[in-house]
Structures are given as C-alpha cells and as structure tokens.
Amino acid sequence: MVERASHAETVGVIGLGAMGLGTATALLEAGLAVIGCDISDVAREAFESRGGTSVDTPAELARRCSVVLVIVVNAEQVESVLFGETGVVNRLASGSVVMQCATVAPSYAKALGERLDAVGLLMLDAPISGGAVKARQGRLSVMASGREAAYAKAKPVLDAMAETVYRLGGFPGAGSSVKLVNQLLAGVHIAAAAEAMALGIRMGIDPDTLFDVITHSAGNSWMFENRVPHILKGDYTPLSTVDIFVKDLNIVHQAGRELAFCMPVASSALQQFTAASGAGFGREDDSAVVKVYQRLSGITLPAANDAEGGT
Structure with a gap:
C-alpha cells in the first residue's frame, strides 16, 4: 500500500x-x-x-x-x-x-x-x-x-x-466550461485570421499592408493581431500547435453532443485545423492553418528569409 x-x-x-x-x-x-x-x-x-x-x-x-x-x-x-x-x-x-x-x-x-x-x-x-x-x-x-x-x-x-x-x-466543471467557450472563440478567430490573410494575398494585397490596415480597423481581433505576425515572418515555431486546436475544438464538439447543441462555426474551424494536421502541419504553430489555403489555392506565403531581409 x-x-x-x-x-x-x-x-x-x-x-x-x-x-x-x-x-x-x-x-x-x-x-x-x-x-x-x-x-x-x-x-x-x-x-x-x-x-x-x-x-x-x-x-x-x-x-x-x-x-x-x-x-x-x-x-x-x-x-x-x-x-x-x-x-x-x-x-x-x-x-x-x-x-x-x-x-x-x-x-x-x-x-x-x-x-x-x-x-x-x-x-x-x-x-x-x-x-x-x-x-x-x-x-x-x-x-x-x-x-x-x-x-x-x-x-x-x-x-x-x-x-x-x-x-x-x-x-x-464551471471553470472548464468557461475555458471551452474561450477555446471555441480562439480557434475560430485563428482560422478566420488565416482565411482573411489568404484571401488578401490571393487578391494581390501586400500582406504587411493588410495587417496594418486590419489591426487599425473593426475587423481586428486579439488572435489576428497576435498570430498574423507569425505568418508575416514565415515563422511557425510552435507556441500553441495546430494539434492543440484539433484537440480543443473536438472537446467543444464533445460538449455540444452532450448538450444536443450545434456549433456550425466551430465545426468549420475544426475542419480547417484537421486539414492542416492531416497535411503534416500538426506540430507547427497554430497559425500554420493558413497553409491549408496555400495548398488549395497556390498562394505564396511570406517566407522566413524574406522576413529576415534575405533574398
């Protein structure tokens, strides 16, 4: 004993x-x-x-x-x-x-x-x-x-x-319930920030200029302001990984099933993170969800050496 x-x-x-x-x-x-x-x-x-x-x-x-x-x-x-x-x-x-x-x-x-x-x-x-x-x-x-x-x-x-x-x-139980709401929002905001940046790049907008405009406009969010710089630097060193949000958003959906409560926006974000993980980016920073759009539309994302002033 x-x-x-x-x-x-x-x-x-x-x-x-x-x-x-x-x-x-x-x-x-x-x-x-x-x-x-x-x-x-x-x-x-x-x-x-x-x-x-x-x-x-x-x-x-x-x-x-x-x-x-x-x-x-x-x-x-x-x-x-x-x-x-x-x-x-x-x-x-x-x-x-x-x-x-x-x-x-x-x-x-x-x-x-x-x-x-x-x-x-x-x-x-x-x-x-x-x-x-x-x-x-x-x-x-x-x-x-x-x-x-x-x-x-x-x-x-x-x-x-x-x-x-x-x-x-x-x-x-109450603490974890509130954290789950936070993670729903965090995951959705990261996925939305990645989609927004990918759209801007696809339309030919300079990504640094786009970041500056959005962070001074109504479409900004804490996650946009915090995660998009990772994309601009081409640096996907993990702070919080793609797979963390695959896990957390799955927990959100587990709670939804228990409550018979549908969450279509969270479901869409989960699919994007799952796609990023399936493409091999699961251990990268969660901002690497933007690479799904690179795969789908052929956009060119900022590279690390560009951010460092290389060629």
Missing part, C-alpha cells in the same frame, strides 16, 4: 512545457518553494537552469507538496499523472489541493472533482489562458471553480501566477 505524505508546504508543477515552465518560474520568483515534474530531460533542465528543483515522476513530487498544478495537454495525461502507477493521488496528504489547469471536457472536470473529494483531496478546476509570455510574467487569467477551502489553500499560488482569477462556482 502506498503511503501518503504527512505534510508539505511546497508547490508542485506537473508539466514543464511553455505554459508550465513559465508558471513554475513565476511561482519561484514570487518566493514560493517549487518542484517541477516532466518526463522530458530538456524541460527539467530548463527549470533547473532558472533555479528550480525538478523530478521525473509525479510520485516523487507528491510526497513533498501540498498544492499540485497539473499543466498537461489533455485528459489522458491528467489521468496518468493523477491515477497512474506513479501518480500523485495516493501519495498526497489529505487536504492537499490539485489545481487541474488543462483544457478538458466540463463533464470530465466535474467527475474528477468528485473522485478527488472521495479520497480526501481538494480540487480547483482551474484552466489558464494568456499564453507563454503571460505565464512567465505571472499574469495569467485563471478560470476557477471549486470549494472555498481549495481557493483558500491555493491563494498564494493563484496570487503569484495570475493577473486575474475568475471565481466561477463552488464545484469543478
């Missing part, structure tokens, strides 16, 4: 990708004791180079932590780090908090809260938004729901990682 930890005041961060590494660093710089965990040697070394401590299994982290942030890709990974052979659930002290920050189905988040409650653990359903830059600055938006005791215990962590904490309800 696995023994639980008896006491710990350290924060654990499981998942040291772009968002997790930035968040763990922000917590560390706020004066909190932080242990990071990732299966990647490179990710752990990156955190250690910033002064952090890291381990390669959730089990090691759990024995030393009373608040654990799970910043992984999907529900399957959440299941693994919580309930897998080296998972944290049976090793955390009673009353510890699990902050579930991944984008998952609201129904899954609700059920997860009930499972953790049954073994004496608190849960904050706490999806995050803001990107890698704001994660590093400790300026994320957190869409949180959970019991008051979970908010109270996680307060120092929330204060250090977030610019805004939206308290959306007393039980897990």
